[in-house]
Amino acid sequence: MQRNILALIMALFVFCSGRAASEEEPVRIGVVLPMSPPGAYASGNPMWWAVQQAVDEVNARGGILGREVEAVLGDTRGVPEEARAVTERLITRDRVVGVVGNYHSSCALAALDLFRDHHVPYIAAEPWADDVTALGYEEVFRISVTNSLYRDITVDWMISSGFESIAAVQEITDWGLGVNEKLTQAWNEAGIRNETAFTDVKTEDFTGTLLRFTQWSPPPDMLFGSITGPGAYRIIKQAYDIGLAPSPQTVFYATNECLHPEVWEVAGEAARYITVTQIGLPPFAHNMVTRQENARFEQEHDRTMNATVMEAYDSFMLMCEAIEDAGCAHPDSIIRALENIEWKGMRGTYTFPYGTDNPVPEDQPDYMWHQWPDVTLYLFQYTEVGQSPEEGTVIWPPEWSQLPEGQYYVPVPE
Amino acid sequence: MDVELVVQDLEKRFGGVRAVDDLSFAVRGNELVGLIGPNGSGKTTTIDTICGLLRPSGGRISFQGRRVDHLPPYRRAEMGLGRTFQVTRVFRRMSVLQNLMVPAMATGETDRSRTETRAEEILEMLTLDHLGSENADSLSGGQRKLLELGRVLMLDPDLIFLDEPFAGVHPRLRGQIHSYIRRVHANGKAFVIVSHDMDSIFELCQRVIVMNEGRKIADGDPEAVRSEKAVIDAYLGEASEREQLEHVGSGEGPDA
Amino acid sequence: MYGADYLIAQAANGLVVGCLYALMAVGLTLIFSVLKVINFAHGEFYMVGGYTAYYMVTVLGGLHPLLGIFFAMIVLLGLGSLFEVAFLRPIHLGAVNRPAEYAILITFGLSFFLQNLVLSLAGPFPHRSPSFMSGGLTVGPVTISADRLIAAGLALVLMIALMLFIRATWTGKAMRAVSQDRDAAAVSGINPFKMNNIAFGIGASLAGASGALIAPIFAVVPDVGVLPSLRSFVIVVLGGMGSVKGALIGGVAIGLVESLGAALIPDPSRALAYRELYGLVIFVLVLLFRPQGLFGEKQ
Ligand SMILES: Nc1ncnc2c1ncn2[C@@H]1O[C@H](COP(=O)(O)OP(=O)(O)OP(=O)(O)O)[C@@H](O)[C@H]1O
Numbered sequence: 011m012q013r014n015i016l017a018l019i020m021a022l023f024v025f026c027s028g029r030a031a032s033e034e035e036p037v038r039i040g041v042v043l044p045m046s047p048p049g050a051y052a053s054g055n056p057m058w059w060a061v062q063q064a065v066d067e068v069n070a071r072g073g074i075l076g077r078e079v080e081a082v083l084g085d086t087r088g089v090p091e092e093a094r095a096v097t098e099r100l101i102t103r104d105r106v107v108g109v110v111g112n113y114h115s116s117c118a119l120a121a122l123d124l125f126r127d128h129h130v131p132y133i134a135a136e137p138w139a140d141d142v143t144a145l146g147y148e149e150v151f152r153i154s155v156t157n158s159l160y161r162d163i164t165v166d167w168m169i170s171s172g173f174e175s176i177a178a179v180q181e182i183t184d185w186g187l188g189v190n191e192k193l194t195q196a197w198n199e200a201g202i203r204n205e206t207a208f209t210d211v212k213t214e215d216f217t218g219t220l221l222r223f224t225q226w227s228p229p230p231d232m233l234f235g236s237i238t239g240p241g242a243y244r245i246i247k248q249a250y251d252i253g254l255a256p257s258p259q260t261v262f263y264a265t266n267e268c269l270h271p272e273v274w275e276v277a278g279e280a281a282r283y284i285t286v287t288q289i290g291l292p293p294f295a296h297n298m299v300t301r302q303e304n305a306r307f308e309q310e311h312d313r314t315m316n317a318t319v320m321e322a323y324d325s326f327m328l329m330c331e332a333i334e335d336a337g338c339a340h341p342d343s344i345i346r347a348l349e350n351i352e353w354k355g356m357r358g359t360y361t362f363p364y365g366t367d368n369p370v371p372e373d374q375p376d377y378m379w380h381q382w383p384d385v386t387l388y389l390f391q392y393t394e395v396g397q398s399p400e401e402g403t404v405i406w407p408p409e410w411s412q413l414p415e416g417q418y419y420v421p422v423p424e
Numbered sequence: 425m426d427v428e429l430v431v432q433d434l435e436k437r438f439g440g441v442r443a444v445d446d447l448s449f450a451v452r453g454n455e456l457v458g459l460i461g462p463n464g465s466g467k468t469t470t471i472d473t474i475c476g477l478l479r480p481s482g483g484r485i486s487f488q489g490r491r492v493d494h495l496p497p498y499r500r501a502e503m504g505l506g507r508t509f510q511v512t513r514v515f516r517r518m519s520v521l522q523n524l525m526v527p528a529m530a531t532g533e534t535d536r537s538r539t540e541t542r543a544e545e546i547l548e549m550l551t552l553d554h555l556g557s558e559n560a561d562s563l564s565g566g567q568r569k570l571l572e573l574g575r576v577l578m579l580d581p582d583l584i585f586l587d588e589p590f591a592g593v594h595p596r597l598r599g600q601i602h603s604y605i606r607r608v609h610a611n612g613k614a615f616v617i618v619s620h621d622m623d624s625i626f627e628l629c630q631r632v633i634v635m636n637e638g639r640k641i642a643d644g645d646p647e648a649v650r651s652e653k654a655v656i657d658a659y660l661g662e663a664s665e666r667e668q669l670e671h672v673g674s675g676e677g678p679d680a
Numbered sequence: 681m682y683g684a685d686y687l688i689a690q691a692a693n694g695l696v697v698g699c700l701y702a703l704m705a706v707g708l709t710l711i712f713s714v715l716k717v718i719n720f721a722h723g724e725f726y727m728v729g730g731y732t733a734y735y736m737v738t739v740l741g742g743l744h745p746l747l748g749i750f751f752a753m754i755v756l757l758g759l760g761s762l763f764e765v766a767f768l769r770p771i772h773l774g775a776v777n778r779p780a781e782y783a784i785l786i787t788f789g790l791s792f793f794l795q796n797l798v799l800s801l802a803g804p805f806p807h808r809s810p811s812f813m814s815g816g817l818t819v820g821p822v823t824i825s826a827d828r829l830i831a832a833g834l835a836l837v838l839m840i841a842l843m844l845f846i847r848a849t850w851t852g853k854a855m856r857a858v859s860q861d862r863d864a865a866a867v868s869g870i871n872p873f874k875m876n877n878i879a880f881g882i883g884a885s886l887a888g889a890s891g892a893l894i895a896p897i898f899a900v901v902p903d904v905g906v907l908p909s910l911r912s913f914v915i916v917v918l919g920g921m922g923s924v925k926g927a928l929i930g931g932v933a934i935g936l937v938e939s940l941g942a943a944l945i946p947d948p949s950r951a952l953a954y955r956e957l958y959g960l961v962i963f964v965l966v967l968l969f970r971p972q973g974l975f976g977e978k979q
């Protein structure tokens with residue numbers, strides 16, 4: 011710690027002294043998100059609203075470095091090539107001092123070397139692919155979960171729940187294939203019989219696919235509807251309509267798309283008892299920042315912030331904090347500041363222990379580089395129609411579970 | 425109603441080609457006019473321009489005392505200008521009878537049974553009555569010619585342009601078409617007939633217009649036109665037609 | 681491996697969904713047959729139809745869901761006709777230098793515009809219209825929700841109505857004439873512009889109807905039309921470009937192929953992955969062996 015602080019002071023001295031920031035210019039931070047089709051615009055838009063909330067707050071208290079802060083939006087449309095182009099535009103034309111955001115891993119990965127080549131700090135908000143941090147770029151940080159972490163935690167739950175057979179419907183996207191590869195490997199190692207049906211993410215009717223699983227005897231213990239976008243809701247309704255899941259025999263495990271209230275509009279009754287992951291803290295572990303920001307967001311947008319939206323808010327704030335800590339907008343200073351940061355956001359206190367001065371140890375996976383180590387996720391079940399995620403019952407991990415000891419999910423009544 | 429078509433200084437260029445060049449003529453009353461000329465002399469282009477499928481590059485066209493050169497083809501059809509096509513254009517995926525029903529939309533005849541009766545009469549006259557429910561697709565080339573003739577008659581126009589009506593038609597039928605044209609003509613309709621079948625032209629028409637390289641080179645009484653030097657020169661390049669010119673009425677045309 | 685019950689259930693689902701596929705494709709093929717334009721905005725007409733029904737039923741009027749379909753059809757009829765007059769007529773007036781490219785760009789542009797317009801007006805989150813009717817029908821091994829049955833039934837009714845319209849009315853005849861030979865129809869006194877307009881309006885309206893029919897089943901989002909529109913192209917090629925009967929049969933066939941393909945191919949990970957691809961395989965086979973499609977005309 012001592013050494014880090016020393017290094018930080020050194021860095022500030024070295025990089026900031028030579029550069030007098032122009033007082034009038036706002037500090038520009040790039041925000042890359044999927045805002046329109048074919049990307050996951052239903053996530054991208056509220057993420058952008060959260061960033062705007064952060065901008066307002068920072069400017070209301072005087073900006074950073076005494077200058078106004080400005081968020082420059084780049085719409086990736088969820089297309090890797092466009093993500094790359096728009097990131098390059100933010101860096102070279104808009105001259106942003108840092109970039110935050112991304113929802114799709116494929117988009118983050120497509121633009122990753124731009125951060126390295128242009129030496130611009132980037133905080134990944136939601137991309138899960140291990141490689142985003144595992145590549146070890148000096149400029150790249152992450153506050154979301156990684157595919158491997160996600161697998162470790164959720165598969166532990168599946169094993170504890172005693173699932174012997176799992177049926178999965180998996181979207182064919184970089185995200186879906188990445189998750190699936192890790193999950194099936196873990197399932198096989200755990201001796202869980204499993205079968206994955208791959209499908210186009212835009213499929214309207216999964217009924218044909220699901221009917222196939224109704225032929226299992228006995229029925230699967232768990233159905234994993236691994237679909238993002240509105241398909242996430244449709245597959246629940248369609249599985250329910252043919253009596254597959256959620257059912258007394260089969261748990262429905264859904265993607266965190268189902269954190270949006272629209273799950274009730276589209277799937278209705280069918281979504282009662284589905285299991286969902288939230289990449290963050292359960293409501294009783296929320297801190298003041300979480301409550302305050304959430305209340306503000308809800309007032310303005312008539313919905314609560316889910317973990318993904320919080321990630322957008324936190325990643326932007328984190329970048330602002332780092333610039334403020336750095337005392338200037340020089341990339342080396344910002345990176346140094348991030349490596350030494352300890353800042354409390356909506357999802358906990360952010361630190362990046364593994365970086366330049368403290369390389370990832372042998373016994374830790376590569377993706378721990380510039381990765382927030384305390385990132386966590388929990389599983390909950392909706393138990394009533396129309397619940398918000400906060401009202402659901404937390405079922406995993408055991409230290410947070412609201413279920414009696416030894417019970418790992420709420421079964422659907424016969 | 426008396427017909428009056430006036431074409432003045434009509435011009436149609438395709439890039440550098442002057443397909444119709446400074447053409448003026450008029451058709452008045454219920455004339456039966458032949459329009460002849462060597463291949464590529466601009467006859468079809470003239471019809472296309474008059475009925476509105478092609479936009480003229482210059483000149484004016486008026487019909488029944490009204491300028492029509494800026495009217496779309498269906499408006500000219502409604503006014504009483506009808507035509508057939510040199511390369512037949514029937515509605516191939518409709519029955520023969522249905523083909524004849526199409527122009528009824530334009531004539532405002534909404535009584536289905538009356539229209540059908542009329543269409544059946546025309547089919548009978550054209551000896552196509554046994555094919556009424558066949559797809560137009562299945563007709564032979566000659567039968568399609570007849571069908572198109574029937575279709576333009578259903579439109580009941582005052583002035584009818586026929587582009588090569590005898591090409592591919594069985595010689596036995598040709599006489600029948602002649603007599604039908606005469607019959608319609610007797611009812612007060614005017615015709616402009618384009619044909620390489622000189623027998624038919626000289627047998628039917630009271631007046632012949634000759635075109636060459638887009639221009640009108642002769643216009644008048646058939647006998648007089650046939651002996652005009654310009655006409656003979658124009659046809660010199662086409663020996664067979666020249667022969668025809670000289671042997672009108674004594675043999676079968678090339679379309680037989 | 682699987683019982684007959686299972687296959688019957690799959691086939692029934694394919695049949696029902698196929699009717700919805702067909703309705704959309706029928707609109708696309710009608711537009712193509714008369715205007716000779718491939719409407720790349722067809723999926724967005726479907727999307728707008730879904731949203732119109734949704735708003736009519738939930739927000740504005742509180743209408744019965746079935747009336748929502750009717751309104752969607754009216755709105756799309758208007759939208760389609762206006763678009764045709766403003767942007768497609770220049771093609772047929774000969775005012776456009778490269779008509780084929782222009783038609784692609786302008787309809788593609790409309791598709792992009794509508795997606796983003798609706799995204800900004802209606803927001804990024806999905807909406808589902810209320811059910812036509814709750815519950816479902818169970819016959820032997822097959823259970824189908826009432827919404828699906830009603831949607832498929834209405835789709836069939838609309839398609840039969842269209843066929844009757846085309847066969848039995850003067851306007852229908854005129855539309856067929858224009859589709860088969862524009863110039864010959866024009867010199868026979870038919871106004872081809874009017875027929876373009878009617879055909880485009882009806883085509884758009886049918887797409888709107890399919891969108892409204894699926895709104896209670898699949899929910900609507902701004903890009904809900906993308907996949908259905910691709911599928912419609914496949915169906916139209918399969919049935920024969922411009923053939924209404926072909927689109928109907930092609931739609932049902934694709935519905936069946938998708939679900940039976942998913943049902944019968946032994947390795948599920950592969951079988952289901954390419955569910956949408958079965959259509960494309962058919963597409964390629966048709967192009968190779970019967971380019972005119974099932975009911976199309978040889979060129
Ligand atoms: N669409 C077109 N584009 C370019 N040139 C054309 C076009 N239509 C006709 N032409 C040219 O215009 C000239 C007149 O052609 P047109 O078909 O009118 O002659 P025609 O007298 O009907 O000939 P034929 O006796 O062979 O039918 C020819 O040189 C032809 O090549």
Ligand SMILES: [Mg+2]
Nearest residue numbers: 467468469510
């Ligand atoms: Mg000609």
